[in-house]
Amino acid sequence: MTAADAFLLRSPLHAAHVAAGGRLVEFAGWEMPVLYTSVIEEHRAVRQAAGLFDVSHMGEIRVAGPGAEELLQRLTPNNVAKLEPGRAHYSALLTERGTFLDDLLVYKLDEGEFLLVVNAANAERDFEWVSEHAAGGARVENRSDAFALLAVQGPRAADIVQRLTSISLEEIRYYRFQLGRVAGADAIVSRTGYTGEDGFELYLAPDRAVEVWDELLGAGRDDGLRPAGLGARDTLRLEAGMALYGHEIDETTTPLEAGLSWVVKMGKGEFVGREALARQQEEGIRRTLTGIEMVDRGIARQGHRLLSGGDEVGVVTSGSWSPTFEKALAMAYLPVELAQPGTEVQVAIRDKRPVARVVETPFYKRDA
Numbered sequence: 420m421t422a423a424d425a426f427l428l429r430s431p432l433h434a435a436h437v438a439a440g441g442r443l444v445e446f447a448g449w450e451m452p453v454l455y456t457s458v459i460e461e462h463r464a465v466r467q468a469a470g471l472f473d474v475s476h477m478g479e480i481r482v483a484g485p486g487a488e489e490l491l492q493r494l495t496p497n498n499v500a501k502l503e504p505g506r507a508h509y510s511a512l513l514t515e516r517g518t519f520l521d522d523l524l525v526y527k528l529d530e531g532e533f534l535l536v537v538n539a540a541n542a543e544r545d546f547e548w549v550s551e552h553a554a555g556g557a558r559v560e561n562r563s564d565a566f567a568l569l570a571v572q573g574p575r576a577a578d579i580v581q582r583l584t585s586i587s588l589e590e591i592r593y594y595r596f597q598l599g600r601v602a603g604a605d606a607i608v609s610r611t612g613y614t615g616e617d618g619f620e621l622y623l624a625p626d627r628a629v630e631v632w633d634e635l636l637g638a639g640r641d642d643g644l645r646p647a648g649l650g651a652r653d654t655l656r657l658e659a660g661m662a663l664y665g666h667e668i669d670e671t672t673t674p675l676e677a678g679l680s681w682v683v684k685m686g687k688g689e690f691v692g693r694e695a696l697a698r699q700q701e702e703g704i705r706r707t708l709t710g711i712e713m714v715d716r717g718i719a720r721q722g723h724r725l726l727s728g729g730d731e732v733g734v735v736t737s738g739s740w741s742p743t744f745e746k747a748l749a750m751a752y753l754p755v756e757l758a759q760p761g762t763e764v765q766v767a768i769r770d771k772r773p774v775a776r777v778v779e780t781p782f783y784k785r786d787a
Contacts, residue, residue: 427450435629441455455648458654460645461647462651468639470573471644472572472648474570475625477536477537478561480542481532481558486554489557490549490553491535493689496682497509498687505527506526508525509594510523510525512549513690514692515695516695517693518671518672518692519674535549570618570619573617574617576619580601586599606622613656614659615785658744666721667737673692705754708752710748712775715774726764732757733751760777762777
């Protein structure tokens, strides 16, 4: 272990990952498994059966009190007032410029009580940002240490989880959740996901995480459930066209540019960044997040420049070989006029300029 490794945070499941042969890497200040066997095998297990992910590195922030809803209405662009207990939605924390401080999930636990699930790299900053804006009786608590978070994703996920809980999972529709027990442990059971597949997230006390992890693997063994690392999580979300903070979205990008205008509810009233977004909406965006697939050999990866007519016109935000489609896919920002399906651009990969073609996203859509 290096001196730098000594400062990495560890999941409650760290020993389980080591025992399973997980290859551990640094990710957002955490030591997490990037894979157990191979990214391709784990990716295909999720598409064809099910995968079990440890995402305990995510941050959780509790916002409660008589001013909680008003605070989140001011800080996020989606309409928190539309949430009912047991429902969640995708949203963002924005700067005054309308750009992303972070993207997040907002869970309404009860009247006047919410749980924000934020990215690991931004958890402390997000907590400080929300706390600084709190007023009117809203209480803000960093609850990240109180949760382990497991995700079961794939077409057999519901059957596997159902064996370990008395909750009727059929009653939990997309972006809904219930409180109950899984494998004997108290849990928030949520149906969201980050892979393009059906699945569930389990928010647990850290001291129950290993037990539930093992119970899930046992319950799903005959269904093909296998542990999956961050590598497969990234290729799966890329195929599903889902944005990742630090890649597709950051403090230089707005929801309108990132194809996330549906989270911006301009009619709900004032919120941080609204004025900038209203101005951008009126003027029109100049660039947009676009899907591309390689025509020539090569893999477009984050940071690769895109060229048209010899001029630089954009940059790749994420790119990888797709285990599902067996070809190289990527997402990139391009000028609106070049972001039409069928448009060809060149990718600057070292001294080569292979051709790529603009395609619609998401690349992958599961059967209903």
